[in-house]
Amino acid sequence: MSAAIAPAGLFDCRDAYVRTVEELAVQDDRIVAVVNDSVGSSKLGKFQERFPDRLVNVGIAEQNMVGVGAGLANGGKIPFVSGASCFLSARALEQIKADCAYSHANVKLCGISSGVAYGELGATHHSIEDIAWLRAIDRLTVIVPADPWQTAEAIKAAAAHDGPVYIRISRMPVPELERDDAVFRIGKAERLRPGTDIAIIANGTLVHHAVSAARRLEVDGIAAQVINMATISPMDVEMLAQAAATGAIVTAEEGLAHGGLGGAVAEYCATHSPVRMRMLGFPGFLPTGSAQWLMNRFGLNADGITAAARDLLKVKAR
Amino acid sequence: MNTRIREVSARANWMRRRLITMIVEAGQGHPGGDLSATDIIAALYFDILRFDPAKPAAPGRDRFVMSKGHCTGALYTALAGAGFFPEEELQTYLKPESRLNGHPNRTYLPGVETNTGPLGHGLPVAVGIAVAAQIDKADYRVFVLTGDGELQEGSMWEAAMFAGHRGLGQLTVIVDRNRLQQGASTEDTNALEPLADKWRAFGWDVAEVDGHDAAALLTAFDAACQPRSRPLCIIANTQKGHGVSFMENQAGWHHGVPNADQYALAMAELEAEMAA
Numbered sequence: 001m002s003a004a005i006a007p008a009g010l011f012d013c014r015d016a017y018v019r020t021v022e023e024l025a026v027q028d029d030r031i032v033a034v035v036n037d038s039v040g041s042s043k044l045g046k047f048q049e050r051f052p053d054r055l056v057n058v059g060i061a062e063q064n065m066v067g068v069g070a071g072l073a074n075g076g077k078i079p080f081v082s083g084a085s086c087f088l089s090a091r092a093l094e095q096i097k098a099d100c101a102y103s104h105a106n107v108k109l110c111g112i113s114s115g116v117a118y119g120e121l122g123a124t125h126h127s128i129e130d131i132a133w134l135r136a137i138d139r140l141t142v143i144v145p146a147d148p149w150q151t152a153e154a155i156k157a158a159a160a161h162d163g164p165v166y167i168r169i170s171r172m173p174v175p176e177l178e179r180d181d182a183v184f185r186i187g188k189a190e191r192l193r194p195g196t197d198i199a200i201i202a203n204g205t206l207v208h209h210a211v212s213a214a215r216r217l218e219v220d221g222i223a224a225q226v227i228n229m230a231t232i233s234p235m236d237v238e239m240l241a242q243a244a245a246t247g248a249i250v251t252a253e254e255g256l257a258h259g260g261l262g263g264a265v266a267e268y269c270a271t272h273s274p275v276r277m278r279m280l281g282f283p284g285f286l287p288t289g290s291a292q293w294l295m296n297r298f299g300l301n302a303d304g305i306t307a308a309a310r311d312l313l314k315v316k317a318r
Numbered sequence: 319m320n321t322r323i324r325e326v327s328a329r330a331n332w333m334r335r336r337l338i339t340m341i342v343e344a345g346q347g348h349p350g351g352d353l354s355a356t357d358i359i360a361a362l363y364f365d366i367l368r369f370d371p372a373k374p375a376a377p378g379r380d381r382f383v384m385s386k387g388h389c390t391g392a393l394y395t396a397l398a399g400a401g402f403f404p405e406e407e408l409q410t411y412l413k414p415e416s417r418l419n420g421h422p423n424r425t426y427l428p429g430v431e432t433n434t435g436p437l438g439h440g441l442p443v444a445v446g447i448a449v450a451a452q453i454d455k456a457d458y459r460v461f462v463l464t465g466d467g468e469l470q471e472g473s474m475w476e477a478a479m480f481a482g483h484r485g486l487g488q489l490t491v492i493v494d495r496n497r498l499q500q501g502a503s504t505e506d507t508n509a510l511e512p513l514a515d516k517w518r519a520f521g522w523d524v525a526e527v528d529g530h531d532a533a534a535l536l537t538a539f540d541a542a543c544q545p546r547s548r549p550l551c552i553i554a555n556t557q558k559g560h561g562v563s564f565m566e567n568q569a570g571w572h573h574g575v576p577n578a579d580q581y582a583l584a585m586a587e588l589e590a591e592m593a594a
Contacts, residue, residue, distance in 0.1 A: 032453070053453055054453065056449055058476070058480050059479075059480065059483075061476035061479075061480065063438070063442065063472070063473040063476060064442045064445070064473060064476035064477045064480055066442075067439060067441075067442020067443045067445070067446060067473065067477065068442055068443075068445055068446035068449060068477070068480070069446060070432060070442075070443045070446060071432075071442065071443040071444060071445060071446015071447040071448070071449065071450065072446045072447070072449060072450045073446075074381070074431055074432060074443065074446065074447045074450070075446070075447045075449070075450020075451060075454070075456075076377055076450060076454075077450050077453070079446075094436055094439075095439065095442070095473075098433055098434070098435065098436055098439055099432060099433070099439055099442075099443055102423070102425075102433045103424055103425065103432045103433040104424070104425045105432070
């Protein structure tokens with residue numbers, strides 16, 4: 001599947017990813033890239049030209065790719081292991097658990113073209129289960145950046161972090177978000193809009209839709225706060241407690257809601273601050289359709305978030 | 319060479335007595351595979367590998383990766399004997415809160431390179447370490463011990479193919495070829511032969527040795543330490559349960575615990591061997 005050029009004002013986060021890895025590689029010769037025949041889909045062609053000895057292509061072999069990444073970390077490298085997130089997370093799940101997380105190997109796992117980016121290629125190529133699987137693994141940091149800036153910051157933070165990290169790198173076109181405080185820290189969420197009536201918690205490609213939804217709700221006099229929960233493991237529970245104080249939470253993500261961000265928020269709220277919720281995400285194996293069609297079909301857009309928020313507020317009012 | 323052989327043999331004998339005692343005290347373990355791997359591990363830790371137990375993370379250390387991670391009796395006795403942790407700690411094997419888990423854990427036990435246990439993990443990690451050495455032109459060596467049954471895991475062949483492709487001359491895999499897996503012989507389960515041909519076809523040099531002959535092992539490992547342009551597979555022909563008569567070649571001793579009489583007999587046999 002050839003990558004479409006992102007429309008004006010929208011960006012493919014893979015570009016921020018490779019630009020940042022290249023910048024880091026110039027400064028730190030421990031940085032290496034490991035791929036499973038995915039030089040093109042990971043956009044690492046230029047990295048390979050600039051650092052031919054530091055791109056390790058294991059071929060189509062994800063289990064070996066992650067094991068080799070753990071070995072490179074043992075040898076003092078900081079490997080960015082990049083592959084389509086559907087294969088990286090599923091095929092190499094035990095290597096991620098044992099070789100990276102349990103062994104505390106300093107491996108940076110980059111799940112490329114996550115979510116439903118592969119649209120029509122179907123459920124084998126969708127990576128909507130990755131967050132549910134990977135956030136179950138102890139001591140693995142899991143990050144879902146929302147835009148190019150946050151992707152770059154997450155890559156830098158991952159490189160500086162001692163330990164394994166999984167980062168979702170989306171290819172779905174997204175705008176650069178507007179922020180007052182542009183600071184990224186692992187484990188810290190950012191509140192993009194304030195509001196006390198309801199909280200919308202999103203990550204990745206859904207964050208800009210959450211902001212749009214909050215703007216629409218504001219027209220109706222509803223103050224919706226928007227939280228970008230970019231780090232899922234560990235979660236920013238302080239921010240979560242503040243969101244729960246509104247009495248109503250809508251979560252939205254490009255993945256399975258059960259087990260994913262929605263599940264994570266629900267677990268915390270059920271045991272700490274019980275609150276009414278709606279969880280927007282995909283239900284399971286999906287029908288044929290483009291990425292955009294699938295997002296719209298399952299209400300993963302500003303319309304869907306707005307409708308869920310209104311519906312939830314009716315329940316809250318009772 | 320004779321001094322080296324005597325040292326390795328004495329250490330192996332001590333490891334056998336110690337690991338059987340550990341298994342009896344713990345009430346569980348994998349004595350069959352421990353005893354087939356003991357001489358290989360003794361030769362590596364007490365002669366071949368270059369390391370400082372006080373600096374287990376020193377960048378230039380030789381690496382040993384225990385791909386057959388369930389054989390911790392053999393690994394832990396070697397690590398303790400080599401000074402990575404006190405010998406008295408072996409008494410805690412498998413006890414609550416012990417650092418000596420049923421499978422090795424590098425996050426709390428010095429000397430362990432990567433956490434293994436599920437089969438098929440050690441070789442890919444060892445290949446990654448050897449790639450790091452290749453990129454850095456570092457001169458440390460990477461040894462990895464795999465069970466033979468473990469070679470039924472596909473990830474081992476993904477790694478073998480890539481090691482051959484990269485010409486990882488600092489990498490040596492030793493196959494503990496005891497011909498038995500948990501329930502039956504490897505050849506009856508999912509045959510590995512012709513095993514040497516398989517490794518050669520993947521771009522490796524291959525040597526075969528008696529895995530219980532210290533002199534043969536040291537000769538093979540000395541050769542492994544010479545400059546090479548291809549990875550090396552040493553097929554070490556071994557016996558499960560080697561050194562204890564009633565355990566030898568018995569699949570039933572894959573896991574198991576000797577009773578009091580069996581323990582006494584095992585110790586007597588090993589002490590007699592030591593005296594000989």
